[in-house]
Amino acid sequence: MPPALRVSALTKTYGSHTALQGVDLEVTEGEVYGLLGPNGAGKTTLMKAVAGLLRPDSGTLEIAGRPFTRDSLRGIGALIDGPGLWPRMNARQHLRAHALLRGVDPDHAVEHLLPLVGLDQVADRRASAYSLGMRWRLGIAIAMIGSPRLLVLDEPTNGLDPIGMRDMRALLRKVAETGATVFVSSHQLDQIARTCDRVGVIVHGRTRYEGPLSGLAEDGDLEEGFFSLVERTSSGVR
Numbered sequence: 001m002p003p004a005l006r007v008s009a010l011t012k013t014y015g016s017h018t019a020l021q022g023v024d025l026e027v028t029e030g031e032v033y034g035l036l037g038p039n040g041a042g043k044t045t046l047m048k049a050v051a052g053l054l055r056p057d058s059g060t061l062e063i064a065g066r067p068f069t070r071d072s073l074r075g076i077g078a079l080i081d082g083p084g085l086w087p088r089m090n091a092r093q094h095l096r097a098h099a100l101l102r103g104v105d106p107d108h109a110v111e112h113l114l115p116l117v118g119l120d121q122v123a124d125r126r127a128s129a130y131s132l133g134m135r136w137r138l139g140i141a142i143a144m145i146g147s148p149r150l151l152v153l154d155e156p157t158n159g160l161d162p163i164g165m166r167d168m169r170a171l172l173r174k175v176a177e178t179g180a181t182v183f184v185s186s187h188q189l190d191q192i193a194r195t196c197d198r199v200g201v202i203v204h205g206r207t208r209y210e211g212p213l214s215g216l217a218e219d220g221d222l223e224e225g226f227f228s229l230v231e232r233t234s235s236g237v238r
């Protein structure tokens with residue numbers, strides 16, 4: 001089976017700043033893949049490229065073995081830069097509106113996605129009354145409209161309290177159990193450690209590690225191993 005996502009030699013420059021300098025990675029179908037890297041490493045840039053929100057300068061993207069085209073976007077759901085919600089609308093209305101915009105059955109979206117993200121009991125409450133965790137979960141439900149095979153999530157644990165993080169970890173596993181592949185970025189090594197099957201680490205726009213998270217550990221210490229990889233590959237640049 002071809003990988004859900006293959007990124008090869010991807011580059012992206014903003015003006016004179018090179019954000020991606022040849023990123024390679026491979027996300028296996030059905031896994032939860034964690035994208036790690038320090039601030040400014042290029043994680044969001046890479047995720048935007050996979051979600052079709054920006055065009056890379058060079059390199060290739062393949063989705064399920066096929067070259068990336070506009071049609072690939074039908075199979076990709078993304079949540080980048082946080083959930084953009086309408087404060088006066090409730091969860092049910094959000095899902096219905098997005099389903100109609102994407103041309104899929106709004107009843108199906110509401111029935112399947114609200115329970116999946118644990119918002120069925122509060123579906124009629126306005127988004128402005130939701131906790132951050134609930135907003136993120138609604139954002140994920142919106143990204144899942146149309147049953148994408150690949151879900152791209154940029155920092156979905158940002159700002160969450162421990163309970164919100166635990167719920168998010170459980171949700172990502174649940175999403176993977178539906179058969180979708182999850183490509184998720186995070187700063188939080190411990191969250192990634194508890195959720196992901198494999199990880200990729202990018203530093204200054206280059207892939208520096210890909211494999212099981214345990215492979216990053218140094219003398220059994222994951223955090224030390226991660227810091228040491230970042231320092232070794234940063235060449236003094238901050």
Ligand SMILES: Nc1ncnc2c1ncn2[C@@H]1O[C@H](COP(=O)(O)OP(=O)(O)OP(=O)(O)O)[C@@H](O)[C@H]1O
Binds near residue numbers: 015019
């Ligand atoms: N629109 C833009 N214009 C100019 N530079 C940009 C733009 N977007 C990102 N950058 C720069 O590109 C580099 C990579 O940014 P990116 O947001 O992809 O990194 P990141 O790994 O997601 O960082 P963080 O963890 O801080 O969110 C950074 O140096 C950033 O300042």
